[in-house]
Amino acid sequence: MPPKPHRILLDRVSGYADEAAAYMRRRRISRRPFARLYYPNGRAGDHADDSAVGAELFVAAGRLIEVAGRRPKA
C-alpha cells in the first residue's frame, strides 16, 4: 500500500531538518577563529590570527568580550 501523502511531506520536512542540524553541528565543530573586515565598496578581507593586523584585532576583540562580560541568565 502506498504511504499517505502527508507522511511523505512529513518525512521530507524531517529530512531537511536533520540535514540542517547536521550542517550546524559540523559548522560548530570545524569553525576556527577569524577576523573579517568589510569595506564600503563591498570588498572584504580575512586576517589570520598570526598576522600583525589579525593579532591586533583579536587582542581588541578579547578586551571587548571581557568588557561585555557573560550574558545574564534569563
Place this chain on the structure above:
Amino acid sequence: MAQTTTTVIQEARARDTVGIFTHMADAAATEVAPGDAAEAALAFLTEMSPDLRGAAILGSDGTVLAAAGDRDRWREDAAVLLAAADGAGPEPIEQVHVATEQGEVFALRHAGLAVVAVTERFALASLLFFDMRSVLRDLAATLAAEGEG
C-alpha cells in the same frame, strides 16, 4: 429595571477616555536628548538580538552615546578595535567581525555613528549586522530631526 442603551454607554466611554489619553506621554510633544535616543536604540538592539552580551553606540568623535556597562572601557577598547581595522587597509572599514573561542565581536559604522556589539559564539552575522544597521539608521534620523528642530 431601567436599562441604558448601548449607544449611550459607548458615548460615555468615548467622552471619558479622551481625558485619559491627553495625560499620556505620547500626547505631548517631548524632546529627546541624544543620550536618551541612543539608550533607547541600544535597548531596542538588545531586545532584538538574543545572542547579544553587550554593546555600545559611539558618536562620530568616538564618544560613547550609550553602553551596556563601563562607558570608558567601551570607548577605549572600541577605539582600539576600529583603529586596528582601519589600519589594515587603505580606506576606513564599514564592518568588522571577529570570531573567537570566547565570543564574537561585531562593529559597524553608518551615518557617522558606530555600534560595537559582543555576542555569544555562532551568532548569525548577517542578521546582527542588519539589526545594527537599522538601529543606527533610525538613531541618525532621530538625531538629525532633533538638530533641525
